Every structure is written in structure tokens, then in C-alpha cells.
Amino acid sequence: MMMRINFKTILLVLIVAVISSIFTSWNNCGSSILIRTAEWKTRRDRLANSELGYQEIDCNINGEYLIGCRREGDEVYIPFSFIHKYFEVYGKLATYDGLERFEWLHSYSKIVRPKSKYDPRGVFMTFENYNVEVRERVKCVSGSDGVPMSTQWESQGYYYPTQIAQFGLSHYSKNLTEPEPHRKIIEDADKVQQAWIVPQGSVMSRNYDVQSNSYVLRFGTPETSTSGISITLDHVLSFVLKLDLIIKDNGSVTVVMQHRERKDSYYLHYTTSNIVLNTLNNHIYYGIGVSNSQWRRITRDLVVDLQKGLSINEKGKKKLSRSKLKIIKIILYGSGKIDNMTLSTSEHMEQFYDAARWFVANQNVTSGGWPNPVRRKVASSMEILEPGWYSAMGQGHAISVLARAYYHSGDERYLQAAVRGLKPFKITSSKGGVAAYFMDKFVWYEEYPTTPSSFILNGFIYSLIGLYDLKCIATGRDADEATELFDNGMISLKNMLTLFDTGSGTTYDLRHYTLKSAPNLARWDYHSTHINQLLLLNTIDTDQIFMITAERWIGYMNGKRAAHN
Ligand SMILES: *[C@@H]1O[C@H](CO)[C@@H](O)[C@H](O)[C@H]1NC(C)=O
Ligand SMILES: *[C@@H]1O[C@H](CO)[C@@H](O)[C@H](O)[C@H]1NC(C)=O
Numbered sequence: 415m416m417m418r419i420n421f422k423t424i425l426l427v428l429i430v431a432v433i434s435s436i437f438t439s440w441n442n443c444g445s446s447i448l449i450r451t452a453e454w455k456t457r458r459d460r461l462a463n464s465e466l467g468y469q470e471i472d473c474n475i476n477g478e479y480l481i482g483c484r485r486e487g488d489e490v491y492i493p494f495s496f497i498h499k500y501f502e503v504y505g506k507l508a509t510y511d512g513l514e515r516f517e518w519l520h521s522y523s524k525i526v527r528p529k530s531k532y533d534p535r536g537v538f539m540t541f542e543n544y545n546v547e548v549r550e551r552v553k554c555v556s557g558s559d560g561v562p563m564s565t566q567w568e569s570q571g572y573y574y575p576t577q578i579a580q581f582g583l584s585h586y587s588k589n590l591t592e593p594e595p596h597r598k599i600i601e602d603a604d605k606v607q608q609a610w611i612v613p614q615g616s617v618m619s620r621n622y623d624v625q626s627n628s629y630v631l632r633f634g635t636p637e638t639s640t641s642g643i644s645i646t647l648d649h650v651l652s653f654v655l656k657l658d659l660i661i662k663d664n665g666s667v668t669v670v671m672q673h674r675e676r677k678d679s680y681y682l683h684y685t686t687s688n689i690v691l692n693t694l695n696n697h698i699y700y701g702i703g704v705s706n707s708q709w710r711r712i713t714r715d716l717v718v719d720l721q722k723g724l725s726i727n728e729k730g731k732k733k734l735s736r737s738k739l740k741i742i743k744i745i746l747y748g749s750g751k752i753d754n755m756t757l758s759t760s761e762h763m764e765q766f767y768d769a770a771r772w773f774v775a776n777q778n779v780t781s782g783g784w785p786n787p788v789r790r791k792v793a794s795s796m797e798i799l800e801p802g803w804y805s806a807m808g809q810g811h812a813i814s815v816l817a818r819a820y821y822h823s824g825d826e827r828y829l830q831a832a833v834r835g836l837k838p839f840k841i842t843s844s845k846g847g848v849a850a851y852f853m854d855k856f857v858w859y860e861e862y863p864t865t866p867s868s869f870i871l872n873g874f875i876y877s878l879i880g881l882y883d884l885k886c887i888a889t890g891r892d893a894d895e896a897t898e899l900f901d902n903g904m905i906s907l908k909n910m911l912t913l914f915d916t917g918s919g920t921t922y923d924l925r926h927y928t929l930k931s932a933p934n935l936a937r938w939d940y941h942s943t944h945i946n947q948l949l950l951l952n953t954i955d956t957d958q959i960f961m962i963t964a965e966r967w968i969g970y971m972n973g974k975r976a977a978h979n
């Protein structure tokens with residue numbers, strides 16, 4: 415999680431030591447040619463201020479413009495709002511122990527040091543802190559697959575494998591780190607039964623179902639029914655709905671939520687259709703796919719579904735918070751069967767398996783790739799990636815999901831998909847794979863398989879972590895294949911790592927080498943991702959380079975710089 419600071423609120427003027435004699439000489443020769451960029455106080459104001467112990471003084475910035483500063487004896491004080499912009503440092507006022515202080519931060523990111531050796535069966539990086547589905551660039555969690563749809567590069571929404579994997583890995587990691595959820599069974603047609611309201615003309619019964627070997631609730635409402643079969647609830651706090659269902663044509667499960675103070679009602683309709691998301695006033699529609707006669711389980715975070723539905727028409731409006739909502743009704747329309755309807759505070763493993771199943775169902779089994787269905791221009795002088803490209807980061811992340819799903823479930827289909835996912839690592843970018851070579855020597859797995867190559871650091875390391883996960887969880891030939899790709903990647907990384915070092919931060923990629931352009935400097939959250947990745951690699955590889963480099967890069971976050979000549 416990142417700390418962001420609003421600098422506009424800062425009024426404080428911070429001390430910066432500047433030798434005033436140098437300052438005076440600048441002023442003497444430069445003032446006539448200077449462009450004034452701010453409003454200045456009158457001479458009379460300056461005199462009045464001198465009685466307060468300081469004087470207003472112009473500060474000439476590189477001979478280009480002036481800003482207002484203050485002088486106190488030999489010391490000159492520069493406004494922090496200027497320093498913030500000029501040096502990209504951050505600061506805020508903070509009061510604790512009864513004292514107000516100004517806190518200066520060179521970087522806004524945090525480093526999380528690993529507590530133990532990285533475990534491919536455990537938490538992925540720091541992803542227990544990720545909330546992928548609530549991000550602005552996620553359109554919604556798809557009703558038919560239970561995975562996020564991105565709007566990052568195309569506004570109508572598309573499946574972005576990297577994002578789906580991060581969704582899966584975050585839920586897997588949360589399952590391992592969060593307290594046990596509260597779960598309440600609403601209806602299981604057996605031990606827990608509700609007094610459903612069945613209007614005239616509709617039918618409802620509880621029967622033994624051979625296919626699922628369990629008692630289930632059967633229902634039917636006429637096509638014209640407006641009221642459906644319903645239960646009234648007064649349910650707060652646990653908003654993750656899970657149920658097993660079969661619904662016939664034009665059926666739906668509708669959940670009515672209410673704002674606890676304003677009493678506005680919101681209708682979440684999960685309908686048998688292929689629409690992604692539609693909103694009409696307070697009615698929000700998610701298609702859960704067309705019906706068939708197979709039981710399926712759906713898991714929905716109702717608050718996320720509500721927020722995404724409302725944000726379609728109310729961009730930028732404050733989101734309804736979980737604590738302000740309650741569930742007041744569930745309504746069944748059409749005909750079908752339901753079972754095991756529960757409301758929980760979370761269902762992380764269900765959501766993790768939604769992601770894992772998506773990767774099994776949406777892989778190109780010939781190439782082993784998970785295609786990215788959007789055009790992507792990484793840099794203006796790189797060739798455009800046409801829809802269908804593969805990403806080493808997407809492949810690696812998918813493998814991390816599938817390796818965990820295989821470990822957790824023992825289901826071979828996850829392992830097979832993960833092993834197929836290795837194929838694009840063996841094919842160069844120019845031939846539809848993800849491998850690039852630096853100076854024809856070191857293999858690099860490309861987050862974006864661009865021409866010319868981009869050599870993005872964080873995406874490469876994520877792909878290595880995926881390979882490591884599979885090498886640890888698979889056995890025999892599968893493990894050997896992953897090991898070879900991992901080992902070759904690690905050789906490249908150890909040889910090339912310091913190419914990303916700028917002496918005060920890191921670069922995101924090596925476009926300054928391949929495009930002969932200015933370096934693409936990593937902003938602090940990517941810089942800290944680089945460090946977190948090195949600290950992870952340091953727990954699985956004994957080479958000193960990871961720790962030594964990570965410590966130096968941590969220093970950059972605290973304002974340290976490499977020595978100059
Ligand atoms: C984690 O998943 C297990 C099932 O694998 C479940 O029993 C447990 O309640 C889950 N815990 C959390 C915190 O999600
Ligand atoms: C409901 O849950 C029970 C217990 O896990 C399971 O045996 C049954 O098959 C489930 N029902 C359906 C329709 O999947």
C-alpha cells in the first residue's frame with residue numbers, strides 16, 4: 415500500500431541552507447533580465463516583515479525565473495512547495511507526542527522485507543494487500559467467469575491475463591493472511607431453509623437431486639411474474655454471495671440492497687444472458703452466461719458489483735461503503751434449482767479458483783499462450799503490438815496461479831496448463847513468443863514482446879517467479895523444463911541487473927539502449943517493486959548481487975546517491 419501526500423495543503427516554509435553571499439551575487443547580475451512568475455509583495459510589506467526577524471527575498475532559479483523566499487541572517491528559506499516540485503520530494507505536517515513536525519520523505523513507497531524464504535505454495539509477493547477488482551481500470555468482475563475485465567487500454571472491457579492472475583494471486587494470498595471469514599448459510603434445502611414467499615402461479619419445492627447428491631431447492635415463476643419468489647432479509651456486513659445453481663432461459667437471481675440511512679434500494683440482477691454489465695437507474699444487470707443443465711457455482715462480491723454498476727453512470731462519485739449497506743431481499747425469477755446459498759465476509763478460494771479455471775479454459779493449447787486481445791503501443795518508436803500478443807509477465811503470473819491451484823487441489827489440469835504456458839518462453843518475440851536476447855547473448859522474457867525489445871525489469875522478474883513456482887511444484891520433465899528456463903533467466907538477470915541502476919533510482923526498462931532515447935525512469939512504486947522482487951530472489955538464490963543491489967536501491971529511496979567521480 416502506498417502513501418500519497420497532498421502537498422497543496424502544505425503551508426510550511428522549510429529551511430534550506432544556502433549561503434547568502436552566493437545568493438546576493440546572483441541577484442545583482444541577474445535581476446534585470448529575469449521573468450517574474452509570481453506576485454510579489456510590495457516593498458512596504460518586506461520592511462514590515464523584517465521586523466518579524468526575516469526579510470522577503472527573491473530567489474533566482476538557474477537564471478530562468480524567480481520565486482519568493484525568506485532570509486534570516488545568513489540563512490535562506492525556500493518554500494517547500496517549490497522544493498517538492500523541483501526535487502520531487504514529499505513532505506507533510508504531522509503532530510504526535512504533542513508536537514507538530516514537518517516530515518520529509520524522499521520517496522512515497524515502502525519496502526516490505528520478506529520474513530521468510532519465498533514459498534511457491536504461500537503468499538505471492540505482497541499481493542495480500544492488492545484489491546485488484548476495486549481498481550478504477552477494472553470495469554467489473556465478469557458474471558460468466560468471475561474474473562475481472564480491464565478497461566486499461568480499451569474502454570468496452572476485455573480479459574487481461576496479467577490482471578486476472580493478479581486477482582487470483584491476491585485472493586490466494588488473502589486466504590493465507592486474513593482472519594477466518596464469517597459465513598452464514600441462507601438456504602441449503604436441507605438443514606437451513608427459508609420461508610420463501612411464493613406468489614400464486616409460481617412453484618417451489620425441495621427435492622433430492624441425483625446429479626449433486628444433495629437436497630436442492632427447485633423453483634418456477636411464470637414468464638410474466640413481476641414479484642418472483644422471494645425472501646426478506648436484514649443482513650449486514652457479509653456481502654459475498656455464493657450459490658450453486660441451474661437456471662433456465664430468462665431466469666435471474668436478484669439481490670436487493672439498501673442504503674441503511676438514505677433507504678435507497680439497489681437491485682443487482684444476475685441474469686442468464688451474455689451481457690457483461692448494464693445499469694438502468696438503480697437496477698444493475700450482470701450476465702452469468704446462457705443457461706445449460708449443469709450445476710455451476712457463482713461467487714459475487716455484492717458491494718464490488720454494486721459499485722462497478724453505479725460507477726458506469728456516476729463516474730467519480732463517492733463510492734457506497736460496505737458499512738452503509740444491507741441486503742433486504744433475494745428474489746428468484748424464471749425456473750431452475752439452487753443450493754448452498756451463503757453470505758460471507760469473503761470467499762477468497764472460490765475467487766482464486768475462478769481465476770485458475772479461467773486460465774485452463776482460455777489458453778491456446780497449441781501455443782501455450784494466453785492472448786492479450788488489445789492493441790498496445792509501448793513507446794512511440796516501437797512497433798505496435800497487434801491483438802493476440804503474449805506477455806512473459808502474463809504467462810509467468812498465470813503459471814504462479816496454476817501451480818498454486820495444482821498444489822492446493824491436486825487437479826492435473828492445472829499442472830498441464832502451467833506446463834503448456836512455458837512454450838512461449840522458448841520462442842522469440844519476433845516469432846510470436848516472449849523471448850528476446852540482449853546483445854545476442856542474454857535471454858530476457860519480455861512483458862511486452864516489442865520490436866525493438868524493451869527489456870522491462872519488473873515484468874521479467876515476475877516471469878522468473880512463475881518459472882520458479884512451477885519448477886518447485888512440478889516433478890520430472892516438467893520441472894526440468896521450468897528449471898532450465900528459470901536458470902537461464904537468472905544468468906541474464908545477474909549480468910544485466912546493474913544496467914537498470916541510475917545512481918539515484920532505477921529505470922523501468924532498457925529503451926535508452928534499444929531506442930537510443932532518454933531513460934524511462936521508474937517511478938517510486940516501480941522502483942520499490944524492483945527492490946521487493948530482489949529481496950524475494952535473495953531468499954531463493956545465494957548470489958550476493960540481489961542483497962547488495964537491493965540495499966543500494968533502498969538507499970536511493972532515502973535520498974542517497976551513488977558517489978560521483
Ligand atoms: C481459506 O481457504 C480454506 C479452504 O481452502 C477455508 O477453509 C478458509 O476458511 C479460508 N480462510 C480465509 C481467511 O479465507
Ligand atoms: C452443496 O454443498 C454440499 C456440501 O458441500 C455438496 O455435497 C452439494 O453437492 C452441493 N450442492 C450442489 C448443487 O452442488
Ligand SMILES: *[C@@H]1O[C@H](CO)[C@@H](O)[C@H](O)[C@H]1NC(C)=O
Binds near residue numbers: 637663664
Ligand atoms: C426470453 O425473453 C425474451 C425477451 O423478453 C423473449 O423474446 C424470449 O422468448 C424469452 N425466452 C424464453 C425461452 O422464454
Ligand SMILES: *[C@@H]1O[C@H](CO)[C@@H](O)[C@H](O)[C@H]1NC(C)=O
Binds near residue numbers: 778
Ligand atoms: C493458437 O496458436 C497457434 C500457434 O501459434 C495459432 O496458429 C492459432 O491461430 C492460435 N489459435 C487461436 C484461436 O488464436
